[in-house]
Amino acid sequence: MQKITSLPADDALPGWYHTSKPRTPRPAHVGQTQTRWAIVGAGLTGLAAARQMALNFPDDEIVLIEAQEVGFSPAGRNAGFAIDVPHDIGAKDYIGDITTAKRVLKLNTLGQDYLRDIVKTHGIECQMSDSGKYQAAVSGAGIAVLEAYRSGLEKIGRETQMIDERDLPDHIGISYYKKALFIPGTVLVQPSALVKGLADSLPSNVTLYENTPITSIDYGDKVTLMHDNGTITADKLILANNAFASDFGFLKRTLLPTFLYGSLTRPLNEEEQARLGGKPVWGVIPAHPFGSTIRRTVDHRILVRNSFSFNPNGRPREHLLKRYIENHRRSFERRFPMLSGVNLEYSWSGAICLSENHEGFFGQLAPNVYGALCCNGLGITRGTATGKLLADMIAGERNELIDFLLASPGPNKTPPEPFLSIGVNSVFKWGQFRAGLEV
Template sequence: MNSPTMHLPHDDHDCGWYGALPSPAPAKRLSGQQQADYAVIGAGFAGLAAARRLAEQKPGARIVLIDAQRVGYGASGRNSGFVIDLPHKMALEHPDPAHKQRLLGLNRAAIDQLQGLVQQHQIDCQWSHAGKYQGAVGPRGLAYLEHFERLMTELGEPFRSVEGDELANVIGTRHYSRAVYTPGCYLMQPAALVRGLADSLPKNVELLEQSPILGLKRDSKGQWLLQGSDGQVRTPSLLLGTSIFTQEFGYLRSRLLPVMTFASWTRPLSQAEMVAIGIQPDWGLTPADHAGTTVRMTQDNRLIIRNTYKHVPRYGKSVNEATREEIRAGHRKALLARYPQLAGVPFTHTWGGVYAISRNFTNFFGELETGVYATACDNGVGAAWGTISGALLADLAVGAESRHLQDIQAVTGMPSRNPPEPLLGLGVRTRIRMAAWNSRSEL
């Protein structure tokens, strides 16, 4: 099945993470008639993890991993480079302590899995156990920060308050009143990481890029037929690591909300500039107020500013160049509020990335219909959640039991149904505007 008006990925050409990588080898594309024991659509964190686990569980099977774009070009290569162990605020507020512990365990299993692969395959992706700061600018942010501290205390997780000279000597600015440091987060270069994961796939996985699947149907023998523009794949088992694009195949329709968030980064700062600002490399700060500004300093001394959310029903096609310029100007304002010394340092790239959220903050994981499995709706924790949910989706498909599989089945469910358009778009846009207005002091 597929949508009569299928919207394919349409990402901008200005992602700094991807642009910093060397050009990849020519893509191998889907062509002709192919048969696979398992097919995986989507070569982001979820699809890569699913294909790898399938290959490990079924070493004699032929696995085909298919992506509409190049690996690292889509959403998995466009985040801010955090692999977060802690659930986000909505999940931390869940009334069941066991639910929160399951989420923590799943996220940390994903980190362990990624760290093992980075080390085993020597993936050059700026992988770093740097921890994470959550920062507050004014009274609104401080109230959120105090709430976060209470949640962390209830969870029994380590954290410490950082302010004054201690904070300024790391992040190079006194813009923030206070921050809370948590030690379990890892930082990385996302496009480099996913490309490295793809380059190190087991030999029984065939990666096909720039090969959008335009439709799905079941043939007379009960196999799934994946139709591309220049070829087909037949398979009895299909795994979807397609996140928001799952709805384009007719599944989870009216249950996922496509949201795009945006980032800009500077050129690498010189050592003299780093010393003059008093800033350290390799750290990340997320806002205590979720609608505020994320700031990252990379290992190669680039400052990243991320804020601004848009509802994008047509994904990248929903954002025009005028909107991108307006967003870039907002990023510039946020940068100079923190680092007025960088008035002469330009942004070299501004990009957006699409992810899926649900109104009830619920992730989907499981079998959609016979032979079709999906993990969708990461709700903003894509690197860790995509990795562990993709691996466990493969376990589900082959019938392999584990404690982590039981845990993910316990904490996932069905995203709630959205109201119809135009009410949905009006409501989402209004909510985003209100959040931005309420959080303007934290931007």
């Protein structure tokens, strides 16, 4: 018997969730259920795995279990960038090995295409926009990153456009940045609206239970998942719950539950939109990994996302959110002096799963247990692609991308506590300090 000691419990004001179309959550599970397939985690990975499992096994019921409400948990709290291009921060040109980079590009593109098809087929309203992304820099060091990345992207045949300071206002309305590398191919979405739509369009042989946190699990000839109001017994289990997989007994001391913090303004009125100028929809990724991500959304809001913390139990910390809202306000004011009267309407934290060596896990964890875990910040595309491919692998398919994922060494082991928390949070603090005006 494996007892789950840490349960998801996110903070209350995720802006994407509250500004997307409301939906009625599926009922929580009650009683005893037996099924062939169970999936834990209804984020992007779990939703993709459930959909593809249902297609691969049309005569079987697929049970999908979510601890909170779909769209409220981490999948609905990211910045909404569905990124196609690779970005190896350990390589001088941010691309590294060309063969690996091309496979990563193919993997990310698979995730994009899978989502595009579902969104179009089911008419999901999630503000999906083929807007590309701007990788922007304030400092000389940041500009050097852009030049190196442009060189790396050219090696894999990706077109880019370097935009100088004088031309940037025509693109994003603001003159804060000194230079930006425009990279076509990124898709922008409203992440909570996306996952809500994915959940509500699942095939009929998927049964989704929301607000059903698993409290213990028994691994045997079958897998029995227990919660406060019943049990679910499955022949096979798929884990798509990222860092919480450690609580289920797997990948211990390898997964780093990392929290980023975001704020969303109220909608800009027509006069404020005119004052800002630039394109109506755009997204900026910082040249420095600890800088600020900025977006202008379809519904005329501004997103500011920055600041990191390592929370080893996978749960948010209210005092950190209060502290980092001030970072958001300063970052917003530096970039948007023409919008001084615009307030931050929503602020929240959201977890991503990182590993020390930037590798995820894909494949079989134990007899009757499979997992697609740890997307290292690329949850929309990578999570979607690995969820689909894991379902295909379980159904007996093998292809280039499945073999590529299976060949990964997986996440590295990390030091024990308290050294891990001290070390990771020190790296985050130093990184944010070094980012300077990129924040």
